[in-house]
Amino acid sequence: MFRLVAAALVLAYAVLALTGSAPSPADPQAAMMALRTAPVRDLRVGSSYVVAAPVRLRQKPGHEQEPLARLGPGEAVIVLSGAPSGFAQVRDDAGRTGYIPAAALSEAL
Incomplete structure (x- = not known):
């Protein structure tokens, strides 16, 4: 179920990017708070993931x-x-290394 939701989110952002419309969440502060308070996830080191939110x-x-x-x-x-x-x-495709909220990651399809 999580993969299906994540895939739909990625697809929605891709369509918006292709049409030139930027998503505008009703309350960007609420979205940021959701990332800050999300539970810690078990991530597999060395595995590929997709960023699900900016x-x-x-x-x-x-x-x-x-x-x-x-x-x-x-x-x-x-x-x-x-x-x-x-x-x-x-590490992203450009070779940059840094930290992002774990809640913003979705498993690669």
């Missing part, structure tokens, strides 16, 4: 840390390690 790749775990880049929905990452703070260390 996030900032950060140098260290934590929402207060300086962002290195933005990752959009559908971008593939490889999990390098998990963090007890709810963040995962990842």
Whole structure:
């Protein structure tokens, strides 16, 4: 069920990206709070995942840390390690390494 929901979310963002319309959540602050309070997930180190929601790749775990880049929905990452703070260390296709909220990851289809 989770994979189906994640696939639908990724597909919806892809369609929006192709049509040139940016998603505008009713309450972006609520979406951010959902990521901050999401339970810690068990991620498989070395496995590929897909970013399910727009996030900032950060140098260290934590929402207060300086962002290195933005990752959009559908971008593939490889999990390098998990963090007890709810963040995962990842590497994107461009070779950048940093931390994103683990809740923003969906298993690759």
